[in-house]
Amino acid sequence: MRVAVVTGAAQGIGRRTTELLAGAGYTVALIDRQPCPEGASGADREELMGDITDEGFVERCVARVRERWGRVDVLVNNAGISFIAPAERVSADDFRRVLEVNLMAPFLLSRGFGTMMLDQRSGSIVNIASIAGVTGIGDRSAYNASKHGLVGLTRTLAAEWGGRGVRSNAVCPGWVKTEMDHVDQASSAYTDDDIIDRVPMARFATPDDIARAVLFLADPAQSGFVNGHTLVVDGGWTADGSWQSLRLKHR
Ligand SMILES: NC(=O)c1ccc[n+]([C@@H]2O[C@H](COP(=O)([O-])OP(=O)(O)OC[C@H]3O[C@@H](n4cnc5c(N)ncnc54)[C@H](O)[C@@H]3O)[C@@H](O)[C@H]2O)c1
Numbered sequence: 001m002r003v004a005v006v007t008g009a010a011q012g013i014g015r016r017t018t019e020l021l022a023g024a025g026y027t028v029a030l031i032d033r034q035p036c037p038e039g040a041s042g043a044d045r046e047e048l049m050g051d052i053t054d055e056g057f058v059e060r061c062v063a064r065v066r067e068r069w070g071r072v073d074v075l076v077n078n079a080g081i082s083f084i085a086p087a088e089r090v091s092a093d094d095f096r097r098v099l100e101v102n103l104m105a106p107f108l109l110s111r112g113f114g115t116m117m118l119d120q121r122s123g124s125i126v127n128i129a130s131i132a133g134v135t136g137i138g139d140r141s142a143y144n145a146s147k148h149g150l151v152g153l154t155r156t157l158a159a160e161w162g163g164r165g166v167r168s169n170a171v172c173p174g175w176v177k178t179e180m181d182h183v184d185q186a187s188s189a190y191t192d193d194d195i196i197d198r199v200p201m202a203r204f205a206t207p208d209d210i211a212r213a214v215l216f217l218a219d220p221a222q223s224g225f226v227n228g229h230t231l232v233v234d235g236g237w238t239a240d241g242s243w244q245s246l247r248l249k250h251r
Contacts, residue, residue: 003069005029005113007052007081010036012178016207017076017214029065052079052105062112069242071120074218075113077106078128082180084189087141095142102146121165126217127154127168131234142239151230158228168225169217176205201235209233
């Protein structure tokens with residue numbers, strides 16, 4: 001039996017990731033602050049509803065997984081929130097909240113489930129960061145800081161735990177068509193064309209594009225010596241230093 005834990009499993013990237021993990025035979029614990037959609041009938045799964053910034057809730061999740069299955073093979077730190085505002089107008093409370101959800105919570109979850117993995121001397125942690133974790137994007141000071149921090153946490157855990165069989169890697173998506181994008185676009189932050197024009201491959205990522213990268217990093221048979229890596233899944237965005245007209249000339 002292989003057990004996977006996914007945060008933010010109710011929708012978007014997390015939802016697609018749990019579908020693929022279940023399809024690949026993993027038993028899945030789904031963590032979210034909102035109810036998750038019904039899974040495939042008969043699949044061995046458990047839903048744990050709560051806020052991952054609550055340390056007590058995270059500890060209860062770890063205890064529940066230990067009690068029910070006695071092991072954990074994969075932790076996907078996927079839950080996250082977006083926050084768009086000019087830096088000079090971001091309150092300390094808003095900045096703190098983004099760091100709590102996007103960085104502190106993955107630390108708490110990694111500490112809890114990572115301890116189980118260290119006892120087993122095996123496991124894979126996959127953190128969903130963002131291209132905002134490897135490059136600056138305007139109006140996203142808190143979000144970018146949290147995602148850069150998450151990449152830093154990923155590398156540190158890789159260094160600290162790799163010798164005891166626990167790998168830690170990050171996936172950095174470009175813009176993905178999910179509820180998060182829908183909400184951000186509703187606030188007029190950007191349009192579909194802004195993104196499509198910026199990406200060499202001329203499209204948004206799908207949740208499936210990201211989930212497949214997660215499955216690769218989760219499975220030691222496929223990525224057993226990959227540790228501390230930051231895998232961008234962005235259609236070439238961060239590789240492309242072209243100016244806009246040059247990029248569009250090649251369409
Ligand atoms: N959508 C994108 O364009 C994009 C791009 C790069 C990175 N990402 C990252 O991918 C991850 C998933 O994004 P998505 O687009 O699927 O987001 P989404 O908003 O569609 O889904 C996020 C899920 O996380 C849950 N969640 C949020 N805060 C929580 C909390 N405190 N406790 C428990 N659950 C919580 C939400 O309820 C929701 O179900 C996030 O970390 C996000 O930053 C998204």
